Amino acid sequence: MKDAELFVWSPVFYTEGLGAEVAALGEVRHLVAPNSLHHLFLDAWRQAFPEARLYAAPGLRPRRPDLIFDADLGDEPPPEWAQDIDQVLVQGNRITTEVVFFHRRSRTVIFTDLIQHFRPGWFTGWRALVARLDLMVANEPSAPRKFRVAFIDRRAARAAIRRILAWPFEKVLMAHGAPVEHDGRALIARAFHWLRP
Structure with a gap:
């Protein structure tokens, strides 16, 4: 995105190596769960990139009460x-x-x-x-x-x-x-x- 901001869509299993490769591309600003099925690895990505905002697809918040979402996708x-x-x-x-x-x-x-x-x-x-x-x-x-x-x-x-x-x-x-x-x-x-x- 503009200014080398990164939009991470449907984050996969997090490893330090993958996180380093992604961080080398720019600043992770948005972590996006595009539906209520693709959410398993959000917590690990949030911990790795605590400044990024976390976005929930409709229906995801009740499934993941352990996560604090910053916004809902519309x-x-x-x-x-x-x-x-x-x-x-x-x-x-x-x-x-x-x-x-x-x-x-x-x-x-x-x-x-x-x-x-x-x-x-x-x-x-x-x-x-x-x-x-x-x-x-x-x-x-x-x-x-x-x-x-x-x-x-x-x-x-x-x-x-x-x-x-x-x-x-x-x-x-x-x-x-x-x-x-x-x-x-x-x-x-x-x-x-x-x-x-």
Whole structure:
């Protein structure tokens, strides 16, 4: 972000080596839990970067009463990063409400769990069968079936996807899959075609 400020999205397992690599990039100012499922390592990152602000996705505060959050994520970006990053809540899902982000300078949209793509062989045994049925190992990134079925307010979801598709993005990052470098908009449109009325 501007002035070498860092926005750490969905922090992974913390190690001192990883923390040093991240700190070498700039100052960690924002630690972001993008949905109520991606929160396991927030405390370690908060301890490593105590000056950073901690942001909670909708539904996360009750799950993590041990953490003191500085702010809640909403349907619009807070002033701290509004010039660099846009965001939208994808609401209406029984599993979680996910905040999808758009990093303006890199023209990258950032998904957490609503789009996934594991390589063949990632899962073994019965998990491989479940992953295949759930579309997690499809030909390209897609919305897993469990999330599709969990949308009880498809009108709200469609409105969020329309906003996402209006962003001028080219690339797609996701927590569970390799980055997509080209034609991201077409991929997202295909991934959510099932939401059409």
